[in-house]
Amino acid sequence: VGGARAYHERVVDHYENPRNVGSFKDDDPSVGTGLVGAPACGDVMKLQIRVDESTGKITDACFKTFGCGSAIASSSVATEWVKGKQMEEVLTIKNTEIAKHLSLPPVKLHCSMLAEDAIKAAVKNYEAKKAKLGQNGEEKA
Ligand code: FES
Ligand code: FES
Numbered sequence: 001v002g003g004a005r006a007y008h009e010r011v012v013d014h015y016e017n018p019r020n021v022g023s024f025k026d027d028d029p030s031v032g033t034g035l036v037g038a039p040a041c042g043d044v045m046k047l048q049i050r051v052d053e054s055t056g057k058i059t060d061a062c063f064k065t066f067g068c069g070s071a072i073a074s075s076s077v078a079t080e081w082v083k084g085k086q087m088e089e090v091l092t093i094k095n096t097e098i099a100k101h102l103s104l105p106p107v108k109l110h111c112s113m114l115a116e117d118a119i120k121a122a123v124k125n126y127e128a129k130k131a132k133l134g135q136n137g138e139e140k141a
Contacts (some may be wrong), residue, residue, distance in 0.1 A: 011102055020073050020079035023061040024048045029133055032126025034118040040110050043067030045075055047118035049082060049090075051126050057080050058090065063118070070111035074098050078115040087123050 023046070024031045030050050037044045043066060050060040062080040065072045077098050082090045095116035099109055 014073040014076040014102065015069055018076040020062045020076065021064065024050060024060075024062060025064060028058060029129055032122040032124075032129065034121030034123075034125060036114055036117040036121055038067070038071075038110055041068070043071050043114065044109070045071060045114045045118045047075060047115070047122050049119075049126060051087065051089075051124045053130075053132040056087050058085055058087065065114075067114070068108075068111055070102065070104055071114050073102050074104075074112040074115035075118070077101055078119055082119060084104050087126070090119050091123060093119055 024033075025087060026033050026048075028050075029072070032049045032051060034047045034049075045063065045067060046067045047063045048061065049058045051057065052059050061082045063075040063079055065075045074095075078093070081093055081098075093116060095109065095112040098104075098115050099112040102112070104112055
């Protein structure tokens with residue numbers, strides 16, 4: 001078990017069986033939604049995170065992608081990588097890491113960029129919602 005071969009098969013599996021396809025309710029204050037589009041091809045990706053307010057940890061993630069297979073596989077990997085991590089931590093996920101993980105060719109790099117952008121947008125959306133609801137415990141004067 002394990003080793004390079006098993007690893008490769010798991011990656012291929014993201015194309016055939018994307019993980020975490022779905023939606024969370026956007027009006028849920030524990031949910032952050034990132035919606036991004038790729039100007040190059042018009043594909044759109046929605047990635048959502050569910051955050052535990054007390055710890056800042058991402059407990060769940062899902063996506064819906066209207067795009068190519070590489071964009072769908074990139075979203076699938078992104079949702080797996082963000083689960084169980086802190087929000088600050090997922091902001092450091094680079095599209096090049098996702099592309100490398102999936103062995104994407106250079107022409108498909110922008111597809112993985114959608115995933116990086118969607119993660120950042122989801123965190124930003126969660127933070128903005130939280131600030132608006134005044135749940136950050138620091139009342140702005
Ligand atoms: Fe699923 Fe690596 S094979 S994230
Ligand atoms: Fe545009 Fe893949 S071709 S996201």
